[in-house]
Amino acid sequence: MATANHNLSNYDKTTIPNAASLRFGIVVSEWNETITEGLFKGAKSTLIDCGAKEDNIIRWNVPGSFELIYGSKKMMEQDVDVVIAIGCVIQGETKHFDFVCDGVTQGIKELNLQGTKPVIFCVLTDNTREQSLARSGGEHGNKGVEAAITAIKMAFLG
Ligand SMILES: Nc1c(NC[C@H](O)[C@H](O)[C@H](O)CO)[nH]c(=O)[nH]c1=O
């Protein structure tokens, strides 16, 4: 199902475990900052709506989405239960988009395979800025909300 047919901000709080006992590490890319700030706001407000304490949410910034890999690896070493990696990659004139998207995807996949805590992939990989705006608090909702719900569920897994 495409995002266009599934609002990213929809969740039923009655189906989400209370997050009061959890600690969250959120790593935010500074590239496309307007969009990543929107994703972060969506994630943070949703975590708090689901019971998380603001003091239990740690935020670090990194320069770009490719640095989310190392930033999430170091965040995983902190006193957190789950990590959320937030970024926005937008197609430019060259193939660099492909390499950044693939690199981040593979890097975060490896962290989930080799690491000790879940790392949630909250990285937009869009063709246009308009698509990114629509998915960070616009007409299609906010992927940061989706990432927050995923983080809570994964923190309680197993
Ligand atoms: N073009 C975008 C980038 N590019 C920068 C890389 O992520 C990285 O910081 C650089 O290659 C140095 O290692 N990053 C984004 O997050 N979004 C983009 O659209």
Ligand SMILES: CC(=O)[C@@H](O)COP(=O)(O)O
């Ligand atoms: C994803 C990117 O790195 C890209 O936005 C950079 O733009 P360009 O491909 O025009 O150099």
